[in-house]
Amino acid sequence: MTDPADHSRLSLNTETTHGWSLLDAAAGAAAAGLSAIGPWRHLVQETGLAVASRILADHGLRASSLCRGGFLTANDEAAVKASLEDNRAAIREAAGIGAPELIMVVGGLPAASAPGGPARPYPAAAASDPARDLVAARSRVADRIAELVPYAAEHRVRLVLEPLHPLFAADRAVISTLGQALDLADPFPAETVGVVVDTYHVWWDPQLREQIARAGATGRLAAYQVCDWLLPLAPEPLHSRGHVGDGYVDFARITTWVRDAGYTGDVEVEIFNQQVWDTPPEQTLATMSERYTRYVLPYL
């Protein structure tokens, strides 16, 4: 029997309380009885690494992860170089605040980030368009993970590949399933490349059960993030993430699969949602704790 007041594995992702500084979020999380927090880089950069570390320590919080590195799909040399440098900085930041995991959102097709805008036509007279070549973009991700792995290992930070919902395949992440993330992770040591299960992104996957089990068996199940799938989608679909229980995700089942895969880490609540952001953050924390207690904790 789980203790319904046990919030020792519940972690606040700082975007859930968007608008709060790292200090605000740490104080709020501690006041709500949490033991962990998942900061975004811009909050850590605002205070600097030393202060960020002290804020966490002062509030008795560990960093469940750092959000985020990635954006590895560019196909021009300058952008590749900039991306690798930025990821090395992110690795140093994760190490600096004691976050064992750096969440990696790997980026979309070049066509989606090109200056010509998202819907620029195929180049005239070309058989195919490199900016729309999903197979090649995925292959570049593999190459760049390989380049970052030694640096991450040196800093004892695990790169955690995040499959994003396929609706973001063009513009945000060419990793679309947990199975694909695990295939990409396969060549590397489990302690250096892991995967995250974010319910919003993977709840629909017919292979979810077996791939969560595979992530557990291979020692790569590095993080569990929860939020719900809301409909209708927000104009910015990324902001359709809702409180656990408000949408369509079957948390009892997915949490059971995650538990059965041997996961004993934190459960991070990461919500991007204007309505949630318009709510006083203390109330958001209370709702998130209550939903965790009701829909997630009993199955952990």
Add this chain to the structure above:
Amino acid sequence: MTDPADHSRLSLNTETTHGWSLLDAAAGAAAAGLSAIGPWRHLVQETGLAVASRILADHGLRASSLCRGGFLTANDEAAVKASLEDNRAAIREAAGIGAPELIMVVGGLPAASAPGGPARPYPAAAASDPARDLVAARSRVADRIAELVPYAAEHRVRLVLEPLHPLFAADRAVISTLGQALDLADPFPAETVGVVVDTYHVWWDPQLREQIARAGATGRLAAYQVCDWLLPLAPEPLHSRGHVGDGYVDFARITTWVRDAGYTGDVEVEIFNQQVWDTPPEQTLATMSERYTRYVLPYL
């Protein structure tokens, strides 16, 4: 070398020229040099089966498919009975107009069609919610396909399972990948249960190449529908389907995979898009033919 004027495999799905009657669409398709048309049921029902058949014959058109049956996920007895009856009617309609294939959009979670609306909360004190149980909904689809197969076989109509983009998993189709559709089709004869590759729905799938090959090897690759993935999504995401070449899909590659799988059937253009619908349908037909010639036909 393909003949750029060869439109013998190009088919107009009637929703692309939304607003046109079956007679309008048939006349338009014939005038554009097409040999096939993919009608929706409501247009066939408007004229009746006998007249619909004559319209097609008079314009020298075959029916590439009939859209659509499905919606098999209900979990109450009355809705199940109504759904099976409606699918039997759709099978008779397909047979009546000589459409060899009935496209099946299998339906979403009960939570999305329940009277309480999409976001109704979990029932109080329940461990889990049957209306959100995706595994059970998928299992009901399998059971109901099994119930429909003998009737379809008797009418020489193939049930063609359509994987829909995972963004529709909650509210429209719990079949989300081509591999899953093929798994569901496996127990049945290939001539009775097939699958459709619709670029909008499957373009992102990391397993697309191998699953298209599998569909070909098992004799189940029944239909190829093309349209593009546009961003930003329309407020109704189903209406983000665009003309080939206007979005992010790599048609050269996917068409090559479809060809290499041995597909020799029609290529149906199915676009739901308010801007396209606001365009004179003759112009839509011209654009669709031009894009087909440029981006699809060379790889067929």
